[in-house]
Amino acid sequence: MDTTREPGGQRQAGGDAAGRDSGALEATETFVAHRSLLFTVAYELLGSAADADDVLQETWLRWVRVDAAHVKEPRAYLVRITTRQAFNRLRSMKRRREAYLGPWLPEPLLTTPDVAADVELAESVSMALMLVLETLTPAERAVFVLREAFGIGYDEIAAALDKTPAAVHQIAHRARRHVEARRPRRSVTARQAEAAADAFRRALETRDLQGLLDVLAPDVVAISDGGGIKQASPRPIIGADKVARFITGGLTRNDVALTVEATMVNGSSALALHVDGELDGVIAMRVEDAHITGLYYVRNPQKLTRITSKTPLTLR
Structure with missing residues (x-):
């Protein structure tokens, strides 16, 4: 044989x-x-x-x-x-x-309603938290994600990363401290986040600059990712007035046919923007106290391939 x-x-x-x-x-x-x-x-x-x-x-x-x-x-x-x-x-x-040309944002995923219903899962894949994870070293990110999101034991993580359990403990402590100092706090319900996103959508569709200012927090931060393919700000934009004018720049012209569709990206309310019938980008957002404190505008077309069909996600 x-x-x-x-x-x-x-x-x-x-x-x-x-x-x-x-x-x-x-x-x-x-x-x-x-x-x-x-x-x-x-x-x-x-x-x-x-x-x-x-x-x-x-x-x-x-x-x-x-x-x-x-x-x-x-x-x-x-x-x-x-x-x-x-x-x-x-x-x-x-x-x-x-x-990478300009700011880098995670690739947005169109997600199912059960992802939003699972608070732990929704937070772990949120744009805001994933941006915090980008500031970690590869080892810190791997240990933090496996331990905090998936509850995997230190011995198993050590075996996966070819490290000792003692080293993994140290990395986990360092990563946790780093993330806790920077992670956004989920202070609103899914319904409140959806209401803020809907107000933002209506203001965009009606070209209502004051409506945008009303729903944006005074210290809102907007990050845009064009990947060198589409226009985007080379650095984060801070402040409601500056963010509102950046988001509406070019979109509020009367000769532009703008359609804003409510959607669910990475377990949270988001908007898909279509200009003249073509997908222009996806805006994910962070909401605190009924106001939008973070906007994540992905325009790089290479990162928009996963918002036409839903991606199942799970921590178990």
Whole structure:
């Protein structure tokens, strides 16, 4: 019997085609059952759906070479593979983002209502928190996300990152302290956030500058991401008046056909802007005390491919 070992795995290849087919089917079913979780892990680590998809492909290729009979906990095993692949990619992405033209924002995802209903999940994938995660080192981000969002044990994180549990404890403490000092506080309900987004939408559609000023907090911060492809501010804009004039610049001209559609991005209320029938960008927002304190305007068309169909996300 042929006992050639497949590259990177432990499964014995032989003449039993039925056995191989059964094993491949079981591996596929297991992977599909955990796919939403694995994607969420990769996305929270990378902030990019395209890169998360690549990581899942790499995870799948490694998973099908493993003898599932020797894996006691498939979920934990798959999360470990995904984490390793995302961690390796995260370190190289740091260099790519240093060369990015203008401010960088996470790739927005059109999400299902259950994501917004899960407060913990909605916060973990919010634009505001993911921007805070961008200020961490790759190791800090990986440890924080795995521990705080997914509740993974220190020993398991250590194994995934090839570090000692003691080192992971130190990294977790440092990352938690850094994030707590910067993370936004969710101080409104989903209904209140939706009401603020609706007021913002109406003001944009009616070209009502005062209406925008009424819903924006005095110290609101707007960040726009054009990726060097579309016009965007090279730095954050601070202050209600400046933000309102930036957002409406070019959009309030009478010769521009502007359509603003309410949507749900990364578990929170957002707006999709169409100019002359074409998608111009997506605005995610942070709301506190019934006023918008943060606007995240993604115009880079390369980051707008995941808002036409909903992406399932989960922490479990």
